Amino acid sequence: ETGVTQTPRHLVMGMTNKKSLKCEQHLGHNAMYWYKQSAKKPLELMFVYSLEERVENNSVPSRFSPECPNSSHLFLHLHTLQPEDSALYLCASSQGTSARGRNEQYFGPGTRLTVT
Amino acid sequence: AQSVTQLDSHVSVSEGTPVLLRCNYSSSYSPSLFWYVQHPNKGLQLLLKYTSAATLVKGINGFEAELNTSETSFHLTKPSAHMSDAAEYFCVVEGNFNKFYFGSGTKLNVKP
Numbered sequence: 001e002t003g004v005t006q007t008p009r010h011l012v013m014g015m016t017n018k019k020s021l022k023c024e025q026h027l028g029h030n031a032m033y034w035y036k037q038s039a040k041k042p043l044e045l046m047f048v049y050s051l052e053e054r055v056e057n058n059s060v061p062s063r064f065s066p067e068c069p070n071s072s073h074l075f076l077h078l079h080t081l082q083p084e085d086s087a088l089y090l091c092a093s094s095q096g097t098s099a100r101g102r103n104e105q106y107f108g109p110g111t112r113l114t115v116t
Numbered sequence: 117a118q119s120v121t122q123l124d125s126h127v128s129v130s131e132g133t134p135v136l137l138r139c140n141y142s143s144s145y146s147p148s149l150f151w152y153v154q155h156p157n158k159g160l161q162l163l164l165k166y167t168s169a170a171t172l173v174k175g176i177n178g179f180e181a182e183l184n185t186s187e188t189s190f191h192l193t194k195p196s197a198h199m200s201d202a203a204e205y206f207c208v209v210e211g212n213f214n215k216f217y218f219g220s221g222t223k224l225n226v227k228p
Contacts, residue, residue: 104165105208
């Protein structure tokens with residue numbers, strides 16, 4: 001148990017559905033992240049939020065829409081996805097400080113998404 | 117700019133033999149470095165971190181890593197592999213503005 005939870009753990013959705021992934025951290029961290037992990041590909045950073053403001057958007061298609069209402073919660077809204085979007089979506093949090101040695105990331109267990 | 121190269125995509129060892137997972141990094145300054153482990157269908161778990169203290173860092177489950185600044189390496193080792201060590205391992209370097217740069221991962225197979 002890392003203090004980062006993700007729901008749902010598994011999600012199957014059609015290409016016309018709208019769904020949301022939820023991430024919650026109980027660590028008092030200020031930065032939160034979404035990563036995509038596909039088979040046989042490196043981990044891809046999608047979004048970074050620091051103090052609830054988006055600081056990174058790695059050219060992610062608009063069918064993925066993040067939301068960070070407060071420093072403990074992060075959502076990923078999904079709309080009209082493609083089969084190639086099937087992957088493990090990982091959420092992480094970190095202290096969000098420039099102080100060295102205090103900024104390691106803690107990961108949730110991930111949501112396994114299958115787009116049919 | 118920061119980057120990480122994991123030199124082996126797959127490593128196979130026998131149970132009870134040493135483990136060596138190789139990582140080279142590139143950074144414009146002295147970075148923080150991490151190793152994470154991921155078991156199948158699980159999230160990533162922090163194994164150990166280097167943060168400018170001793171160059172030999174001890175982590176969980178008997179793993180350790182040593183920073184070599186002349187070779188810009190941060191290899192992960194364990195004296196004796198256990199079946200439960202079979203997983204994927206990621207080397208990570210911290211960049212600016214809360215960004216982290218991941219290696220492509222090394223899958224460790226442990227044979228009985």
